[in-house]
Amino acid sequence: MTARQRKFWGWGFEGEALSPEEHDWLLGVMHERFGDLPEPIPVPRLEEIVLRRPRVKPPAALAAIVSDSDADRIRHSYGQSFPDIARAFLRQFPEPPDLVAWPETADQVRQLVDWAGGAGVAVIPFGGGSSVCGGVEPDVGPAYAGTMSVDMTRMNRVLEVDKASRAALIQAGARGPEFDAELKTSGLTLRHFPQSYQMATLGGMIVTRSGGHFATLYTHIDEFVESVDLVSPGGTMQTRRLPGAGAGPDPNRWVSGSEGILGIVTQAWMRLQDVPKFRAAATVRFTDFYRAAGAVRAIVQSGLHPANCRLLDAQEAFFNGAGDGQHAILVLGFENADHPQDAKLERALEIARDLGGIADRPKGEAPQRSGAAEAWRTAFIRMPFWREVQVSYGILFDTFETACTWADFEDFHADVSREVKAAIKDASGQEGTLTCRFTHVYPDGPAPYFSFTCFPGKARMLEVWSQIKRAANAAVVRHGGTVTHHHAVGRDHRFGGYDAERPPVFATALAGAKGALDPKGVMNPGVLIDPPGAPHRPGGILETR
Amino acid sequence: MTARQRKFWGWGFEGEALSPEEHDWLLGVMHERFGDLPEPIPVPRLEEIVLRRPRVKPPAALAAIVSDSDADRIRHSYGQSFPDIARAFLRQFPEPPDLVAWPETADQVRQLVDWAGGAGVAVIPFGGGSSVCGGVEPDVGPAYAGTMSVDMTRMNRVLEVDKASRAALIQAGARGPEFDAELKTSGLTLRHFPQSYQMATLGGMIVTRSGGHFATLYTHIDEFVESVDLVSPGGTMQTRRLPGAGAGPDPNRWVSGSEGILGIVTQAWMRLQDVPKFRAAATVRFTDFYRAAGAVRAIVQSGLHPANCRLLDAQEAFFNGAGDGQHAILVLGFENADHPQDAKLERALEIARDLGGIADRPKGEAPQRSGAAEAWRTAFIRMPFWREVQVSYGILFDTFETACTWADFEDFHADVSREVKAAIKDASGQEGTLTCRFTHVYPDGPAPYFSFTCFPGKARMLEVWSQIKRAANAAVVRHGGTVTHHHAVGRDHRFGGYDAERPPVFATALAGAKGALDPKGVMNPGVLIDPPGAPHRPGGILETR
Incomplete structure (x- = not known):
């Protein structure tokens, strides 16, 4: 029912995929790592999918915005997790929504929620469909008459910009590129770029506490929510636009992370940034990951507030074309719209050098767009497209992410790595790989992000994934971390x-x-x-x- | 039951007051403003206060830590608001707690809460007793068998310091100077200085979302809470030590601002700062408050993150010895433990000058401790001691504070000022004074803090206060602000x-x-x-x- 259709078997919109060159490169990497590859599973087509019949009928009064077509239901059955894409390729759709609604106003959202309450129908808020933790899967059990996914993407406008306060009122269904294009005309930006940026909606980012561009200070979108509108079965809540307050618990912080269980966010006033004009960036090599972590700790405790402070372990850097496989790589960047950042970068590099780093400062016009940093950035943006190719061959690639204190970090990293590697071996019979990077860092600890891969084959990939995922959930929590720093909880976590x-x-x-x-x-x-x-x-x- | 007793009629401990010189200065100021002063009400003595009999008996099992003595009950009847001190001087204590408890362990807190639940006794958590909004007043109505204040100040130790993660586990009853003295031995500090710092406890700061030292970035104590322990009637909650997380709504943010209605905080892991070594500070004069506000906006939107960025209007600056009465004064300061701050100050001053400011950069060894900034700082610290003197003469001095967006600020300030001035005149028959400063500032708006004074006399001071306070509550909320940026809600807000x-x-x-x-x-x-x-x-x- 929209011009562009999301792919139901992978990332992005229909027609989008890796370029032939990227595809060949990825096949080469997979071949090198896993040897000969089998025939891939063909991309699924809508007409191949057999769905159960809808268990409820669209409400007559809302028929114009509610669909029970198979195509719409298939497109709202899954998010973008490994098992989501794997099940799509395996043509498994046991729990599609019975209905899909596209409200265009907050009042229609209210009507949908009211109707669902009366009809005993579970409501699944659906933004960009980029959940990687089962947050949009309508697997709610037999207590409900049916399920309705509420797709918010028709509410996708920037309604108002307050330039003096650097804030904008944005509808919850607007995707990252949609609202940023509009904000750019005012010289402003949300400057919040989760990996899901292309598809993810503002409302989804808020209720999942998404992690964005800034590696320090403003790590989660929570910091940018000035006020929020929530339609719940108990009524509609509109919090007040306040730069700060101490009047009781902060209502915005109750909505942040609520993942749709309290209601549906329909719009929010968001705090914006000026578009940066000054940048300074460098990469730093370290021969030891823990030593590099020590330098990152000193930098994040220095009060320099780098915008980028991402540390890749040697293997992760190598896989992403950002390192030689022998060195951990720290990607360091400062940016600002008001004043030059070179002195801050110099001080950060001085700290890094004092703690064993070898700085590799890029030359040229655009320091933030060159060398290892750029290689890593390209891989980061294109990575969501890798999955449908990997899945089609039965290759498992997935990630899990967490946070812990600096005092705990080395033991935590060693224990979690050991246990998840053991789980990979147990489940797949292979060594597999497990790499780590820091996506965000705090004065009191890092947010380690682990990636793992192995080759269980098409028949076993879901089972192997489940076994490893269970082990990863248990390991990070047993050793004192959180089960998710910014991917949200959903059902899988x-x-x-x-x-x-x-x-x-x-x-x-x-x-x-x-x-x-x-x-x-x-x-x-x-x-x-x-x-x-x-x-x-x-x-x-x-x-x- | 402790070595030092809090004064029950004013700020601080028994024996503490303004020096004779300060007292004379304050009398002079009051005389100049209000003319001849009447005889002051003598400081109240415990034996003058007539209390109703306790309505409940201490539980036998907890008798060692529960008192029903008049002295203890009087000392826990009020916080430090204007009406609290006024009622103490007027010998009015209609709602004392029936019991006062001093737990020494979290388990004793649990036992007290359990007993109260069974006995139908209301529990009033009591930290430093520095509430200025009726947050600790046991005025709970007839639905309860009685009231018990739980004084947390025997749980006042720093239990553990994690230097690598810059965090410490601190008991909730520790006052600011108590925990900071201990942290200083590790070279660390919470660096959170609300005006109530001397008396306020960590637990009280957390549940009231207190506002501290930093004018930007880390305005509320919320930012420093890494984890928290809460004893509620439904059980004890211990959140996990995490530098950041995205696993559902943040439990710490549900405790922040809960003001004792969910349970009692017994301890918390707090994020700490290195003691700053580098400082740069200056004051800037402006002929116009709104023009000064524009400069503050540009500075806080620049990404410079000043630690101090307090703007005083001309009259407020004059009253505090920091200005000539013709100029608004911006007190600007940067600080850091890692690197010099001069370039940041220079850029902030450049912005201020571009927007009409006249910089007055102090010379000498300790730039942050001189001139207008120092005059203001001294007044700020000593101000809590003024109240008992003012009240004794029937002089009303009070404050209210809020936050709003930059877009709204000028209209907001004009409307609120006009309405509260009208209320002062209506209530007291006098013009009175109303001044404003910014205590904290954000990229999307300031936190204006208003002070007002008039001379209603001893007989009418409570009634006049109530009338003005009602008008102030209504004005800030009607015009889009919050009823409190960092003083909490309690009962009065x-x-x-x-x-x-x-x-x-x-x-x-x-x-x-x-x-x-x-x-x-x-x-x-x-x-x-x-x-x-x-x-x-x-x-x-x-x-x-």
């Missing part, structure tokens, strides 16, 4: 992860708040907490595979 | 303020969370939301005067 990490008293409070706003429990049931009544596979796919 | 500012749906969610943790509603009833059943004077003293 509950199992052995969020349910163990979260204090039980907080689960009680969260359920109390949800129960007050959503007494029938129709909002995204099973995400974060169990819906009222018997729990339904709180682990999502992890519980059934 | 609900009336016409928080209850109007807070979205009703959020009140529902908050009540749902509280109901789940505290089904009997014994935790600080009436603060933030009404307790279960009939509301009891949600406006506190504002409803009865």
Whole structure:
């Protein structure tokens, strides 16, 4: 029902994929790592997918914005996790939504939520469909008459820009490139670039506490939410536009991370940045990852506030064309719209050198767009397109990410790496690979981001993934980390992860708040907490595979 | 029951007051402004206060840590607001706690809360007793068998310091100077200095979202809470030490600002700062307050992140000995433990000059401790001691503080000033004074802090205060601000303020969370939301005067 259709088997819109050159390069990398590859599974076509019949009918009054077509239901069955793409290629769609709605106003959202409450239909808020943790999968169990995905992407406009306060009112269904194109005409930007930027919507970013461009200070989108509108079954909430406040708990922080269980975000006033004019960037090599981590700690504790401070371990740097495989690489960048950043970079490099780094400062006109940093950036942006190719050959590539204190980091990294490597071997029979980088860093600790790959083959890839994912959830939480620094919880991170990490008293409070706003429990049931009544596979796919 | 006793009629400990010189200076200022002064009310003595009998007996099992003596009850009847001190001087103590408890362990806190739940006794968490909004006043109404203040100040130790992660585990009853003295031995500091620093406890700072030293970036203590322990009637919650996370809503942010209604904070891991070594500071004069505000906006939007960026209007600067009465004064300061700050100050001054400021850069060894900035700092620290003198003569001096967007600021400031000045005149028959400063500033708006004074006399001072306070609550909220940027809500900021500012749906969610943790509603009833059943004077003293 929109001009461009999202691909239902992979990243991006229909017609988008790796270029032939990128595809050949990726095949070469996979061949080099795993040897001869089998025939790939062909890309699935809509007409190959067999869905169960819709269990509920669209409400007559809302028929113009609600569909029960197979195509729409297939396109809203999954997000973008490994098992999502794998199941699409395997033509497995056991839990499609029964209905898909495209509201165009907050009042229509309210009508949809009201109808669902009356009809006992679970509501699955759907933004860019870029969840990597089962956050948009309508797998809610038998307690509901049916499920309805509410696709917010028709509410995609920038409604107002306040240049003096550097803020804009943006509808929740606007994707990153959509709102930024509009903001650019005012010389402003949200400057929040999660890897899902191309597809992800503002509302999805807010309710999942997405992690963006800034490696320090403004790591999560939470920092940029000035006010938010939420449609819940209990009514519509509009928080006040305030730069700061101390009047009770911050309502915006209750919406941030709520993942659709309290209601649907329809719009938000967002704090913006001036487009940066001054940049200074460099990469620094270290022979030892832990020694590099020590330098990163000193830099992030210095008060220099780098915009970019991403540390790649030697193998991760090598895989992304940013290193020689022998050195950990620190990608360091400063930026500002008001004043030059060279002195800050120099001081950061001085700290890095004092702690064993070898600086490789790029020359030329655009220091932030060259060398190792640029190689890594290109890989980062194009990586979502890799997955459909890998999956088609039965190659498993996935990531998990966390955060811990500096005091714990070395033991944490060693323990988690050892346990997840063991799980890869147990599950796949192979050594596989496990690499690590820091995506964001704090004065009190880093956010380590792990990538792993192995070659279980098409028949076993879902089972092997589930076994490794369970081990990863358990390992990061057992050793004191969080099950997710910025990917959100959804269904996949509950199992052995969020349910163990979260204090039980907080689960009680969260359920109390949800129960007050959503007494029938129709909002995204099973995400974060169990819906009222018997729990339904709180682990999502992890519980059934 | 402790070595040093807090004064029950004013700021600080017994024996502390203005020096004779300060006292004479203040009398001179008051005389100049208000003419001849009457005989002051003598400082109240414990034996003059007549209390109602305790309505409940201390639990036998906890007798060693619970008192029902008049002296202890009097000392826990009030915080430090204007009406609190005024009522102490007027010997009015209608709602003392029936009991006062001094737990020494989290388990004792749990036992106290459990006993209170069973006995139907309201629990009033009590830290430094520095609330200025009725947050610790046991005025809970007839639904409870009695009230028990839980004084946390025996839990005042720094339990652990993690130097690598720059964090420390601190008990909730530790006052600012207590924990900082301990942290200093590790070269670290919380560097969070609310005006109440001398008396306020860590737990009180956290649950009231106190505003501290940093004018930008780290304005509220929320930013420094790495993890927190909360004893609620529904159980004890310990959040995980994480530098950052995206796993659901942040539990720490539910405790921040909860003002005791969800439970009692017993300890917290706090993020610390290195003690600064490099400083650069200056003051800038402006002939126009709004023009100065424009310069502050440009500075706070520049990414320079000043530690100090406090703007005083001309009259406020004059009253505090920091200006000539003709110029608004901007107190600007940068600080860092790692690298010099001079270039940042130079750039900030350049911005200020471009926008009409006249920089007055101090010379000498300690630039941050001289001239107008130092005059203002001294006044700020000593100001809490002024109140008992002013009150004794029937002089009303009070403050209210808020935040708004830059786009709204000029109209907001003009409207609020006009309405509150009118209320001062209506209530007192006098012009009075109303001045403004920015305590904290954000890229999207300032936090204006208003001070007002008039001379209603001893007999009318409470009534006049109530009338002005009601007008101030209503004005800041009606014109789009918050009823409190960092003083918290308590009881006094609900009336016409928080209850109007807070979205009703959020009140529902908050009540749902509280109901789940505290089904009997014994935790600080009436603060933030009404307790279960009939509301009891949600406006506190504002409803009865």
